[in-house]
Amino acid sequence: MELFKWLNDQLLRMDWLAWLVRVLVEDGFGMDMASRTGASLHFFIYDVIKIFILLAVLIFSISWVQSYFPPERTRRILGSMSGFKAKLTGALLGTITPFCSCSSIPLFIGFTSSGLPLGVTFAFLISSPLVDLASVILLASIFNWSIAIAYVLIGLVLAVLGGTLIGRAKMERYVEAFVMHNPVLDIPQEQLTRRDRAQFAWAQVSDIFTRVWLYVLIGVGIGAAIHNWIPTGWIEALLGQENWWSVPLATLLGIPMYADIFGTLPIAEALVGQGIGLGTALAFMMAVTALSLPSLIMLKKVVKAPLLALFFGIVAAGIVLIGYLFNAFSYLFV
Amino acid sequence: MIIKILGSGCKKCITLSENTQAALDNLGREAQILKVTDIVDIAAHGVMSTPALVIDDNVVSVGKVLSAAEVEKLLCA
Numbered sequence: 001m002e003l004f005k006w007l008n009d010q011l012l013r014m015d016w017l018a019w020l021v022r023v024l025v026e027d028g029f030g031m032d033m034a035s036r037t038g039a040s041l042h043f044f045i046y047d048v049i050k051i052f053i054l055l056a057v058l059i060f061s062i063s064w065v066q067s068y069f070p071p072e073r074t075r076r077i078l079g080s081m082s083g084f085k086a087k088l089t090g091a092l093l094g095t096i097t098p099f100c101s102c103s104s105i106p107l108f109i110g111f112t113s114s115g116l117p118l119g120v121t122f123a124f125l126i127s128s129p130l131v132d133l134a135s136v137i138l139l140a141s142i143f144n145w146s147i148a149i150a151y152v153l154i155g156l157v158l159a160v161l162g163g164t165l166i167g168r169a170k171m172e173r174y175v176e177a178f179v180m181h182n183p184v185l186d187i188p189q190e191q192l193t194r195r196d197r198a199q200f201a202w203a204q205v206s207d208i209f210t211r212v213w214l215y216v217l218i219g220v221g222i223g224a225a226i227h228n229w230i231p232t233g234w235i236e237a238l239l240g241q242e243n244w245w246s247v248p249l250a251t252l253l254g255i256p257m258y259a260d261i262f263g264t265l266p267i268a269e270a271l272v273g274q275g276i277g278l279g280t281a282l283a284f285m286m287a288v289t290a291l292s293l294p295s296l297i298m299l300k301k302v303v304k305a306p307l308l309a310l311f312f313g314i315v316a317a318g319i320v321l322i323g324y325l326f327n328a329f330s331y332l333f334v
Numbered sequence: 335m336i337i338k339i340l341g342s343g344c345k346k347c348i349t350l351s352e353n354t355q356a357a358l359d360n361l362g363r364e365a366q367i368l369k370v371t372d373i374v375d376i377a378a379h380g381v382m383s384t385p386a387l388v389i390d391d392n393v394v395s396v397g398k399v400l401s402a403a404e405v406e407k408l409l410c411a
């Protein structure tokens with residue numbers, strides 16, 4: 001247990017880095033860690049380096065795993081199942097699949113045209129941006145393991161439940177007609193060598209890095225500002241636990257924002273530091289990652305308004321519910 | 335011959351396009367290389383992972399940055 005704690009503190013929370021940055025801020029820049037500027041600077045440098053290290057290591061390892069599950073294989077696996085099992089597997093496969101709003105369209109069309117039920121496709125589409133292995137490790141690094149695991153479990157429940165509800169609603173007629181008639185391509189999967197996988201994983205790292213580095217800087221910047229510059233009490237007054245509206249408000253604030261989990265976590269971290277409920281912070285994070293205007297606009301190209309609205313409604317309601325649950329039971333985790 | 339590179343404009347697609355051009359040069363053949371970047375057009379080919387290579391309307395490779403040598407093999411097939 002001691003060893004695990006040490007590994008966790010050093011590798012995941014990177015206590016060594018916090019210490020190094022403290023030395024840099026205090027002795028290098030000659031600033032007081034108790035001062036606002038010193039503390040903000042420490043938060044910024046430490047968080048940026050930590051997130052970039054984790055991002056590189058995590059994306060590489062996850063991409064390696066992903067290279068065994070290209071979308072064609074995912075589709076085959078899901079096609080061989082039905083009912084609850086298919087939805088659960090869809091949600092689980094969503095956690096190891098690369099996903100950004102740009103790939104939701106080809107996946108949606110590819111899955112639907114091959115005859116996968118909408119419920120299974122949506123279980124996958126909900127879980128993909130919401131829960132992935134990287135977010136679990138990041139949550140464990142910034143908060144702790146029980147929060148990370150609870151987040152994954154609840155995210156999976158939301159995906160399976162959302163998929164089931166959408167499947168029940170018989171929404172097939174609200175899928176654009178061309179999707180159903182799209183050709184299903186089944187060309188044999190190329191055999192990848194270890195070298196190919198490594199190349200693929202590196203390409204993913206550099207791809208994601210170039211896409212998100214700015215969001216990370218902005219996210220950490222906002223986090224640092226919230227951490228030290230906004231008077232204590234303001235955010236708590238707005239999003240504090242005693243306000244019943246804090247969770248829906250946080251969800252609403254998160255929807256128009258588009259960033260991935262790497263940029264959003266530092267904000268959530270700072271919000272929790274300011275005394276808002278864990279559930280409120282997580283609701284904000286989930287709303288930013290799972291519901292974003294760009295991905296809704298993308299989806300609009302392939303589904304009609306009623307189905308889009310149902311998807312949006314279910315996910316938003318799920319996020320709000322999860323927020324309340326986490327707020328109510330956060331004493332178990334912290 | 336018409337060759338299409340499907341991909342939303344990421345680095346991988348550019349590399350694939352360069353490798354394809356190199357393969358054509360090596361074989362001494364000429365072809366028109368079109369880049370398809372619209373996501374709905376890409377999906378209309380049945381493709382789920384990019385970059386993908388289409389030779390005369392046949393999808394011959396998906397989700398992999400082929401080397402020039404690999405493209406040559408596909409061009410000769």
